Amino acid sequence: MENIQHIIQENEKGNRLDLVISTLQEDWSRTQAQFLIKEGHVTVNGKTSKPNYKSAVGDEVLITIPDPEPLDVIAEEMDLDIYYEDEDVLVVNKPKGMVVHPAPGHLTGTLVNGLMAHCKDLSGINGVMRPGIVHRIDKDTSGLLMVAKNDRAHEKLVQQLVDxxxxxxxxxxxxxxxxxxxxxxxxxxxxxxxxxxxxxxxxxxxxxxxxxxxxxxxxxxxxxxxxxxxxxxxxxxxxxxxxxxxxxxxxxxxxxxxxxxxxxxxxxxxxxxxxxxxxxxxxxxxxxxxxxxxxxxxxxxxx
Known part of the structure; x- marks a missing residue:
């Protein structure tokens, strides 16, 4: 467990708390900041707050980062058909017959199992059972999927789907x-x-x-x-x-x-x-x- 302390500066005055927190670490997203606040991992001047709290100069913000939730999904070496990959995103061609993400009773042989063996840095927004998964295609549908390797990339890709x-x-x-x-x-x-x-x-x-x-x-x-x-x-x-x-x-x-x-x-x-x-x-x-x-x-x- 790690603690991060931050004092609100003049240029942050009036900004929402979740926005301020999302700027404190390069790989933190607004969604991640909101999760930390709602789960009670953030205090302002010693008291828990809400994501929309308007920051005031001199506020003492304390963030307690919980230990990562253990992932029960097993990493499996697979011959994945990777079309593109960089530090933010991965594009993979899923074969017919492969399930995208694990579910109770079906924890192995999925695309996520293979992705976890291929790379360790996947977005956590969709939870421990669906790391990096932005969208999905059915088990018996083949073809291309985009996978997010960090939360910021995940949010931007999801927004494009929304748009x-x-x-x-x-x-x-x-x-x-x-x-x-x-x-x-x-x-x-x-x-x-x-x-x-x-x-x-x-x-x-x-x-x-x-x-x-x-x-x-x-x-x-x-x-x-x-x-x-x-x-x-x-x-x-x-x-x-x-x-x-x-x-x-x-x-x-x-x-x-x-x-x-x-x-x-x-x-x-x-x-x-x-x-x-x-x-x-x-x-x-x-x-x-x-x-x-x-x-x-x-x-x-x-x-």
Whole structure:
């Protein structure tokens, strides 16, 4: 356990307490400062305070940094497909069949297990079970993910998701022949009241917007590119089912008679964002996995 003392200076007068604390260490974020305050690890003139307390010149701030919470997730050496990495962010191409983060009863073999063996400096904002995870893709969806290596990077990447400025394009094979070239699905998504394990379009759900473009058509299927404006759970899978073109191979949202692909034919192929430190736009592309390419060849031959 470590203590940090700080006396409020003239240039900090009137500033919120959480803002002041976030500037005391280079790698501290506003979120981390708020956590310390709310958990009672910060006193002002000997008394606990609130994040929005307005600082006064001469205030004595004492921060007690708790020992880090032990992480029960096991680091596992994996052959990760890393597309980019620096001190702030990492971009990885997740294979089909891999879970992103551990959960009770499933603590090994996840992307997080591999990331922990690959690098020790991951953001802690999402807790000990999801270090560095800014967003996720489903177990049977392959493709690109951005991972934060510190809290400041995490906050800036999340803000881009909130601002809908992250580029996320997916390739998918869906049942049916979509008659038009382009479309936008703007339909709110929430828990299915009939099945809590599923998501569905519901009136009181969260706003969800998916843009799609037909790339090719086959005898009974269409090959599409979907671009996310929002990022709701199972969004593409739910939206394509909603308009009558469910994903091939999808055991949860697809038709009873679908392809045996061990999960939906969905690949997060393009990921673009503004780097949290350099503020330069970066974009990455991951090719379709082998099974997906082979499926496309098969569908073309059957046409």
């Amino acid at each position: 809908k400025s992250v580029t996320r394009k997916y390739r998918a094979i869906v049942h049916g022949i979509i008659p038009h070239e382009y479309g936008t699905i703007d339909a709110p998504i929430g828990r299915d009241p009939k099945d809590r394990q599923k998501m569905t379009v519901v009136t009181k759900g969260k706003q969800a917007v998916t843009h799609f473009h037909v790339l090719d058509r086959f005898k009974e299927f269409s090959f599409v590119e979907c671009e996310l404006e929002t990022g709701r759970t199972h969004q593409i899978r739910v939206h394509m089912k909603y308009i009558g073109f469910p994903l091939a191979g999808d055991p949860k949202y697809g038709p009873r008679k679908t392809m045996d692909l061990n999960g939906q034919a969905l690949h997060a192929g393009v990921l673009g964002f503004v780097h949290p430190r350099t503020e330069e736009y970066m974009e990455f592309q991951a090719p379709l996995p082998a099974y997906f390419e082979e499926l496309l060849i098969q569908l073309k031959n059957d046409r």
